[in-house]
Amino acid sequence: MALLAGVSVSWYTWLEQGRDIKPSTAALQRLSKVFNLDSVEAAHLLALGARTARPVSMSGEVSSGLKLLVREMDPIPAYVRNSRLDILAWNDAIAALFVDYGSLQPDERNTLRLLFLYQPYRTLILDWESMARGMISTFRAARAQADDKAPFDSLVNELNDLSPEFRDWWPDTDVKGFDEGCKRLLHPKTGPIEFTYIALTPHGRPDLSLVTYIPRPADGESQS
Template sequence: MTDALPPLGSYLRDRRERLDPAAFGLPMTRRRTPGLRREEVAQRAHVSPTWYTWLEQGRGGAPSEVVLDRIATALLLTDVEREHLFLLAFGRPPERRATEGDVGVTPRLQRVLDALTLSPAIVKTPLWDVVAWNAAAAAVLTDYGQLAPEQRNIVRLIFCDPRVRAAQDDWESVARFVVATFRADAARAGDPAKAEALVRDISARSPEFEALWRNHEVLAFGEGIKRLRHPVVGVIGFEYSAFSVDGRPDLGLVVYQPMSAQDEEQVRRLLALREQQLI
């Protein structure tokens, strides 16, 4: 038998009926259906019982994000269940909620980076702060471990660090691409004040960034080709790809794959020199 309720209402009812009233100190007498009653969920979510009933039945207007979040809390939804609820209601996930453990990456993700021995790989935030990297990235791109956390910003390095600027095979093209893709990411950062402060700071240090920022171009990072001019081994070609990190929409993984056997050998040489502390 097909469920007559719309997907959102069906999901709400299913989650409601899975809850144990006894766990909330509610009486167990005269319950015709399992789980919590609609009015009990409504009371926990601080909404009208009538309105909540209409929501399950697919009647009335759509809920606000704040109210839907209260309902998710009332139903004791996990983060994955809460995301599914928002996808059913709005067709998109909720704004990410910061948690105490949100600094850096998990050990498992770091092991993934480390397994990419000849492919420089980094994890960055929407404001392009690098929060994790592997040995190949330290040898080929930037040794982020030698920088203070606030200095590990890719946009700042591209425009304000002479060494990083000199390493770009076509700096003007790279600069335009970086600003356009950074603009798209910064809009998703969820912290407009922090994004504006970063833009002001880099603009004050780099008139070129300020001019490009005024163009309002927007691009997706996606994938492409990057060539770096390393002072020791010369030009190295990479194919890069960007990935989202599951469960962490605030983080993005970027992997640079050497384009040829010669490019791989150049990366291998730089890793050996770094191991010997010669670079």
């Protein structure tokens, strides 16, 4: 591994031992290639090495234009979340699909918190464990890149206290992006339904994601 990464065996051994060797960005980038890390995993490695390229903002501000876009996307369910997975803006379609976010306190409008502490999410989301673990991985990657980790850690502490599943899964080291995929729901009104979810980053706001849920056609239906 040391040879492939272009470093000495001693240096690589010290790295594995967790010694304070302060690896350079170039060395970490070479290691990322050797380990065949994807873009999210590579960014996480750089963050752990204190070589983050861009601090993550936690301002919580959403422009009026972005709010308007989310509203006008109705009937396509959509919301805006920050890197901590706080839901900051949403439309009626996604409120009808998941929960009326306006009825919740601001600190309760968090995807990770809802997944673990809001019982209707457990019955609504099929493959709940896979989805919950994926969100933990996304949250873990975002936390590593945040300058101020206190908002992340406060949520971790709360979920550790209140959710046995979160407490068991949080020590894992997996990180992943959650930008696109399939989500299956068992909705109390419409029954089973599948969505393709897509998360897009608004220009100039790397701390935000615009998340949309596009209904997938049922078997036998045309996709045109």
